[in-house]
Amino acid sequence: MIYLLLSIAASTGIFILFKLFNTYRINTLQAIVVNYLTACLFGLWIYDEPIVIKDIIRSEWIYGAVGLGFLFIAVFNIMALTAQRNGLSVASVAAKMSVIIPVIFGIYVYNEGVGFQKISGIILALVAVYLASVKPKTSDNITKGLWLPLLLFIGTGVIDTSIKYVETTYLPENGIPIFSATIFSFAFCIGAILLCIKSTKSLEKFQLKTVLGGAVLGIINYFSIYYLLKALNHENLESSTLFTINNVAIVMVSTLLGVYLFKEKISKMNWIGIALAIISIVIVTLA
Template structure:
């Protein structure tokens, strides 16, 4: 459980980092690309060993999947940003977060890695988790222009949201599968270093294109933003792999708890640190999230209470 809590903590720190970008006018794309390079450096300094270079071989089955997944990381970010800009923040957020249903389904019916037999209370918890995510992330549109954007180009908007939903879900499912079938404890660090390295190189192409076309400028503050994003980002994924291993790669348990845990603590910190106001619907969403966590993990909670 400690790895899951640490993963939630690091993910909440990511939220705080992203939240600060608006305040300091940091270019998110540039900061994210820098963050991937910082992830590589963090992983190498913390866990990297010269002997692990021997792991970089196409004979290792996980390497080719890692290369594809690393490129997908940047693509998912780009599509999520595009959905947020062209459709709405709410749609982009919901498409990303509700995608947890995909790794849950794969974990239950394909990998069959759940540690316990799921009963109706556990399944109800998964449904409640989706409801909680929807309720807690819905925000009011601020301008009439945003509303017109949502109603226009419906086909394009639907395809963007669907792409974010599918790619985010398949990305989490791929992590679950790789950790279950191929990655071993001794290869965790090298897996992440290569993963973030490929994402960094892919993202660099986006940045170069935008700079050369005059859409963006390289600024020092974007570099700084990427530095303080990169360290918690590396460890959020590292602790996710550890949590999956600790729970026998039970994605049906890990991903719902992880997502609603992040939303719960992020919402609390947003109110305390940034004085954000939660709507009545958001408040209901947080209460539903707490109920969902209990339903999904009630067997573990009862065992702990009973000693």
């Protein structure tokens, strides 16, 4: 359970940092690229076994790491665009309602337990995520530019599902640190190529605040994946239960931190969502 709590804390930190990037006018794409370089180097640094490139290339999980690298850089940018164009609440709803994708996958593929209590908890969790995230001022914008939230919804769900599948099917017991670092290395390479292409149109210098912000994001991002994988590796917690608790808790904590740290206004609907989130976590956990 401690790994799940740490994953929730790290994932919440990512949303907070994206909000701070907008506040301090930090170039999002540049920070994301620095983030993946930092996450990769940090993962290699804490890996306590010899790093053999040939073994990594020949590993069964290498193709999964390449695919996730593409998804990571794409979804992170979509998340930033959604927050900027549609609002932070819409981005949060789209990202966290995607929990339904890995939950259905876990039940269907791994024959995880399903009953009235778990289904009720999952449905209640989806309602809670929406109510806790939506803001009155932005609720009218949900119907505008639906393609970005839709892509974020699908992309986040596919990432969570793919991580679970690779971890279950191909990853050795001690392979989580090097697997995470490899994903981040591919994401960095793809991001660096995008920056090079973008620089041919308009050259933007790296500012110190962008490098520092990206470095902090990278460390937090690494641990969000690392601890999620560690939690998924726990035999007594089904992935459908874990993803439900993880995503609902992130929205709940993010909403509360938005109130206390950024003085965001929270409506009665948001408070109802937070209460339902707590109830759904209890229902799914007990199921």
